[in-house]
Amino acid sequence: MALLRLENITKRxxxxxxxxxxxxxxxxxxxxxxVGPNGAGKTTLFNVISGVFLPEEGKVFFEDKDITRLPAxxxxxxxxxxxxxxxxxxxxxSVRENVAIGAMFGTLADKVSVDESLExxxxxxxxxxLQDHRNKAAGPLTPVEKKLMEIARALxxxxxxxxxxxxxxxxxxxxxxxxxxxxxxxxxxxxxxxIAMVEHIMRAVVGLAERVMxxxxxxxxxxxxxxxxxxxxxxxxxxxxxxxxx
Amino acid sequence: xKVNPAKYYPLIPVYAIYLIMFLxxxxxxxxxxxxxxxxxxxxxxxxxxxxxxxxxxVDFGYVAFMGVGTYGMALAITRLVHFKGxxxxxxxxxxxxxxVMSTLLxxxxxxxxxxxxxxxxxxxxxxxNEGFRYLIEGAKIWNGSEGIIFFAQMNEAxxxxxxxxxxxxxxxVLVLIIAALAAFVTLHYMRSKIGYALTALRExxxxxxxxxxxxxxxxIIAFITSAIFAGLLGAAAWAIKTPYVFPPxxxxxxxxxxAIIIVLLGGAGTLLGPVVGGLIYGLSxxxxxxxxPGFQLLIFAPIxxxxxxxxxxxxxxxxxxxxxxxxxxxxxx
Ligand SMILES: Nc1ncnc2c1ncn2[C@@H]1O[C@H](COP(=O)(O)OP(=O)(O)O)[C@@H](O)[C@H]1O
Ligand SMILES: [Mg+2]
Numbered sequence: 411m412a413l414l415r416l417e418n419i420t421k422r423x424x425x426x427x428x429x430x431x432x433x434x435x436x437x438x439x440x441x442x443x444x445v446g447p448n449g450a451g452k453t454t455l456f457n458v459i460s461g462v463f464l465p466e467e468g469k470v471f472f473e474d475k476d477i478t479r480l481p482a483x484x485x486x487x488x489x490x491x492x493x494x495x496x497x498x499x500x501x502x503x504s505v506r507e508n509v510a511i512g513a514m515f516g517t518l519a520d521k522v523s524v525d526e527s528l529e530x531x532x533x534x535x536x537x538x539x540l541q542d543h544r545n546k547a548a549g550p551l552t553p554v555e556k557k558l559m560e561i562a563r564a565l566x567x568x569x570x571x572x573x574x575x576x577x578x579x580x581x582x583x584x585x586x587x588x589x590x591x592x593x594x595x596x597x598x599x600x601x602x603x604x605i606a607m608v609e610h611i612m613r614a615v616v617g618l619a620e621r622v623m624x625x626x627x628x629x630x631x632x633x634x635x636x637x638x639x640x641x642x643x644x645x646x647x648x649x650x651x652x653x654x655x656x
Numbered sequence: 657x658k659v660n661p662a663k664y665y666p667l668i669p670v671y672a673i674y675l676i677m678f679l680x681x682x683x684x685x686x687x688x689x690x691x692x693x694x695x696x697x698x699x700x701x702x703x704x705x706x707x708x709x710x711x712x713x714v715d716f717g718y719v720a721f722m723g724v725g726t727y728g729m730a731l732a733i734t735r736l737v738h739f740k741g742x743x744x745x746x747x748x749x750x751x752x753x754x755x756v757m758s759t760l761l762x763x764x765x766x767x768x769x770x771x772x773x774x775x776x777x778x779x780x781x782x783x784x785n786e787g788f789r790y791l792i793e794g795a796k797i798w799n800g801s802e803g804i805i806f807f808a809q810m811n812e813a814x815x816x817x818x819x820x821x822x823x824x825x826x827x828x829v830l831v832l833i834i835a836a837l838a839a840f841v842t843l844h845y846m847r848s849k850i851g852y853a854l855t856a857l858r859e860x861x862x863x864x865x866x867x868x869x870x871x872x873x874x875x876i877i878a879f880i881t882s883a884i885f886a887g888l889l890g891a892a893a894w895a896i897k898t899p900y901v902f903p904p905x906x907x908x909x910x911x912x913x914x915a916i917i918i919v920l921l922g923g924a925g926t927l928l929g930p931v932v933g934g935l936i937y938g939l940s941x942x943x944x945x946x947x948x949p950g951f952q953l954l955i956f957a958p959i960x961x962x963x964x965x966x967x968x969x970x971x972x973x974x975x976x977x978x979x980x981x982x983x984x985x986x987x988x989x
Contacts, residue, residue, distance in 0.1 A: 460866050486868025500859035502925075503852075511852050515868030524849060545981075567868065 411474055413438045413571055413603050414459070419468035421454050428454040429465070430628035436571065436605060441597050443615045443636070444607045446625035447648060452607045453495050455625070456573050460492050461485045472571075487519050491569030495576045497556035501549030505540055506531050508548045509562045516567025527566070534562040538592075553580050565596070572596075574606045578614050590617040612640065624648070663847050666927050666989035670839045673931050674698070674832050681828075692828035694938040696893050699835035700911070701918035701930030701937075703885035706842055707878050708916065709925035710851070712858035713777050715879075716912055717765065717784030718886060721758040722894065723906035724788075725887030728754030729895030730804040737809040746813055747822075751891055758887025761788070762880045770875045773861070789907035803902035810899045819899075827897035834892060835931075838885045843927050845881075846989065854878055858925070917960055923970025927989045932971050936963075 412435040421429040429451045436442060444452050457463045459470060461482030470478045472488055491512070500508050509531035513522055522530065535544055538558040543551060548559055557577055564572055574593075578586045596602055608614055615622060615636060622639040624631040626648045632639045639645060674695070681691030704718055732750035736742060742749070769780040793801040810819040845851045853874040856864035864871055894906060914937065922933025940959065944952035967974045972988065979985050 462862060462866065482862075482865040483868050483870045486866065492866060494863065498860050498863040500856050500863070502859060503855050507852065507855070511856050511867055511869075514849050514852055519868060524847065524852070563867070 412436060412471070413440075413473060414605075415471040415474075416455075416459070417469045417471070419455070419458055419465045419470070421451075421458055421463055421465045427628045429458065431468070432625070432628075432630045433468075434623060434630070434633070436603055438570070439597065439601060439603055440621065441593065441604045441606070441619050442621040442623060443619035444605060444623045444625060445609070445612075445615055446631075448609055449627075450625040451628040452609075452625055453575055454628075456492060456575055456605075456607065459573060460490055483515075486516050486567060486569075489517050489568075489570030490573070491516060491564035491567040491571070492573035493557065493560040493564050493575055493577055495579070497553065497560050499548035499551065499556050499559055501547065503548060504545050505535060505548050505551070505559050505562075506544050508559055509534055509566045512563040512566035513568075516569065518568055530566050531562070534565045537565070538562045554585070557581075565600070568600075569602065571603045571605065574604065576607060576609060578608060583613065586614050587617070590614055593618060615640070662986065664843060665986050667839060667843055669987055670928055670931055671836060673935075674836055678829070678832060688825075688828070690938075690942060692831065693942065694935055695828055695832045695835060696889075697914070697918055697938040698931050698934030699831050699838065699885075699889050699893070700915050701922060701934045702835045702838040702842065703882055703889055704915040705882075705919050705922075705924065705926075705930045706838065706845070706885065707882035708919050709923075709929065710842075710845065710854040710858065711875055711878050712924070713770075713774065713875065714916065715781045716778055716909065717781035717788075718882075718915055719909060719911040720765075720785040720788050720907060721761060721883040721886035722890030722911065723785075723901075723903075724757040724761050725754035725890030726894040726901045726906045727798055727804070727890075728757045728887060729891035730806055730899075730901045731798065733809050733813060733895075733899075734804060734806050737813045742813070744814075747896065750895070751888060754887040754891035754895075755884050758883045758890075759880055762883035763876075766876045766879045770872060770879060785907050785909060785912070789903045792903050801903060803900060803905075805900040807899045823897050823899065827892050830892040830896065831889065834885060834888050839927060839931075841881060841885075843989070845878075846927065850874060850877060855925075920964050920970060921960065923967075923972035923974070923976070926970065926972040926976065928975075929970050929972040936971070 414436040416432060416434040419429055419432045420427065432455060446452055454463065458465045461480060464479060469476060472490065477485055500511065506528060510527040513527035513530040514524065535541055538561055540555065540558055540562065543555060548556065551559060561577060578589050581589065593604060593606065597604055606618060619636055622636045623633040624639055624645050631644055631648065632642050677691045677694060681688040707713065707715060729750035732753045733746060736746055736749060765781065765784050769777050772780055792798060798804060814822060853869045856867060856869055857871040857874060861871055890906065895901060918930060918933040918937045921936050922929030922931065940956060941952065944955055948955060976988055979988050
């Protein structure tokens, strides 16, 4: 049984086809990267998976349950956690409260008290290295700190599948390497499946994922092992075309 | 379930202020009326804050809940006055009816309007108050535009002396108790999952949904809670205190505006804010009316705007940031 299965997902905004007939399967414990230039439709695909947008066509299955039309708030308790490309902290709340909210309403929703959630929050805050910011408001954090805070918040949800939207954007190479190691450890220790989405940090993709899906103009271009995907002529063309346009 | 008393420390300053207000009013001649007015504004702020402050949604129809609460008490007293032996129980029935009626109205309004976002919600609620008033007047519900006058029934039910004490003293005490209860519920929410959910949806509703929060459910909880306290406040401060009710008086939008100002002055979503906001608002209104009768609004409006511009998080919001990391942090919430 696939953990997540997308069947022919199409999402349009007016005349624009943001996601074009994309199918994808993620197995339990798998870590895959979705890459593609800016505007390829990666974030939109995440929004369809997490229930922010409903697709015009296609179906979303989570553990074989059809969740295509399920409201977003009912997906988190099933085991879907995510971070946002542009971080969305609950600004006035402290880092600790932000992360605790993840624990309170994620897969543990019915099982943990507020105090237990705060303890879980402390654990993940330490794990991402934000202990010095624990009691600070999340609003004024730096963009990288906000990303880490969101990762901690998503992890506190104890998801089965973690969706990370550009988790490494804005990081320097050393931080990227650390993040890659961190994600690999997570996958092992927490038995979590991860979809990491990156625009063009190939350094991250190579170290991180065994499997890569490349998107271009809303459509799936390639879905293959990392080495295969990154040497595929179609992919090279997309990226060369992209860097010329930069 | 274990209860950690330290969680309730922030009630200490709130209750201390309410106690001081009571003692000043009781022991200093001529001060009771002023204290009663301040208590009303504090209670109004404390009740509205549970919705406006905790969710960030503006309900321009808020006063309608006070209006139906006033009717609840008036109806209980006029319809049940002939059952002798109810005594003070009659007031309790009135308060319960006020709560039921404001809950029902909140459910009806909330079920529709709370599906709307931010500004759309605010616009939708503007009509609720006026609409409800015209419904009562036009359909001649509860005596229509003639209202309900129940001095005589108060005297009949409680005796002349007690009826007078109820209106000049006990109604105001009840208002203070309602303010104190609203503060307790506010803190209880803040310390429970409800408060965390409300913070999340206030800051970013879409992110909150993705985090697993049923935002509509939590908005409705805050809306109903806030409405119930408004209903109680109407029953106490308007029905028991002045035993009559006319639609144009109780569905008067300027009370909603006052409630918004108090919450913003004090600090939306804080526990102590409505108290501070209520005091600043009530005292300025009172003394400006004495010093500059007729011109108070002219002076008042700029003062309010200046405070809100200088302290966008309200006075208590600013104070909270100041005491972050000190021992005072545990008391100012
Ligand atoms: N909410 C939206 N409304 C209209 N167009 C959108 C919206 N979100 C994304 N798009 C468009 O959809 C396309 C894919 O965007 P996106 O999914 O953000 O790509 P990526 O994350 O791969 O950079 C872009 O052309 C973008 O402008
Ligand atoms: Mg994107």
